[in-house]
Amino acid sequence: MDQSNGMKRDEWKSRLGFMLAAMGSAVGLGNIWRFSYVAGENGGATFLLIYIFFILAFGIPLLLTEFSIGKAGKKDAVGSFMRLAPGTKWHWTGVMGVIGGTLILSFYSVVCGWSLYYLFHYLIGDFWTEPTGGFGQSFENWTSTTWEPLFWQFLFMIAVVLVVIRGIKRGIERANLIAMPALAILMVVLAVYSLTLDGASEGLAFLFTPDWSQFGNPQVYLAAMGQAFFSLSIGIGGMLTYASYLKSNDRLPTATVGIGIMDTVFAVIAGIVIFPAVFSFGGDVTDGPPLVFITLPSIFASMPAGGLVGIGFFALLVMAAYSSALSMLEVPVAYVHRTLGLSRKAAAIVCGTVIFAIGVTVSLGYGIWSHVTIVENKNILDSIDYITGNYILPLGTMLMAIFVGWYWTKDQAIKRSEINTPILQSSWYFIIRYIVPVAILVIAITSIVDK
Secondary structure, eight states, X not given: OOGGGTSOOOOOSOHHHHHHHHHHHHSSTIIIIIHHHHHHHTTTHHHHHHHHHHIIIIIHHHHHHHHHHHHHHOSOHHHHHHHHSTTSSTHHHHHHHHHHHHHHHHHHHHHHHHHHHHHHHHHTTTTSSOOTTHHHHHHHHHHTSSSHHHHHHHHHHHHHHHHHHTTIIIXXXXXXXXXXXXXXXHHHHHHHHHHTSTTHHHHHHHHHSOOGGGGGOHHHHHHHHHHHHHHHTOSSSHHHHHHTTSOTTOOSHHHHHHHHHHHHHHHHHHHHHHHHHHHHTTOOTTOOGGGTTTHHHHHHHHSTTHHHXXXXXXXXXXXXXXXXXXXXXXXXXXXXXHHSOOOHHHHHHHXXXXXXXXXXXXXXXXXXXXXXXXXXXXXXXXXXXXXIIIIIHHHHHHHHHHIIIIISOHXXXXXXXXXXXXXXXXXXXXXXXXXXXXXHHHHHHHHHHHO
């Protein structure tokens, strides 16, 4: 409920609930599906080192930046900027976040539908053995149909909308209190199993032994930066919106560091789950987005107890996707709820419907609209992923950094960051004010010129 309607706004019941929900937002398909193929396409360990650098040097400070805007603003992504910078154009940063989050969830929901479909077919035993023609042909045939993928996408979005309707305390917080511990246990079990496979050492070498010649490739830096921002869900207002529901006595810095570190740990564990398996069974780590849906199922079919591994893996994928989708839907829902005066239920249904409709075009991009390209040589899904991951997220993140570093005074920024240690205050403020905007701009320009 919104204060603008004279009603008390919803809040997190506990800081642990907030941390688990924020971690759930960060630990999603970005850490498993997207991390695996982006790392595979960009040199494995080389990418991982640059990715970790961006998480520690930029990601965590920026996550604190977004949290501080949300907690100070106490409204949705747009409303917080309007409250903190009245009479300015800064609220367009929030508008861009709402649009970016909506676009991401539109293609995200399609991939989540695929994950749900795979989990179902592993549970009934259909995918325990290789289908006729192989998983590649099966995946291509299925995704190119019109209605079946839409059914599973719709099913996933219904499940997300039903939780968001219930609000922060009774919906999103409760869901993550169950999902995140289960997700962590499942990931560790799968990682341990993956390490027992013959040839696992090759996968670990790919993930942890860098190719130093790749450090001069600006595309790797842009990909790593985009993945860091995508993975932490920064730049689109999700973390800002979550922080707006914090109580005044909930402290930001410790929670921020914990979320950033755990998000990175989850990504590395996902790599340990996937790459040893790919190398052990002769898969190709550069297979791109289909890696999870074609390469890995073929590998599972060759493994001892591969059917059970498949159930575990796709259950992991669905749970991770679900926790992230909740935060992405909350961004437009909070905005529509405040601006249009709709009930939370109506706002969730409206936003969920719009996102599903956009997702229909993404799904059809694998079928009757497969000839449609937005970015050169990329289908609709890959185009939206490329635009949001490489441009909207970095731009949104840069604008938030400029807002805190240049619009706010230094005293305002440090007070709202809630950092108590002087040296950390100065370091964080210097990074946000000077380093982040310049670094994002230089990497983006270098990449465009190089491309």
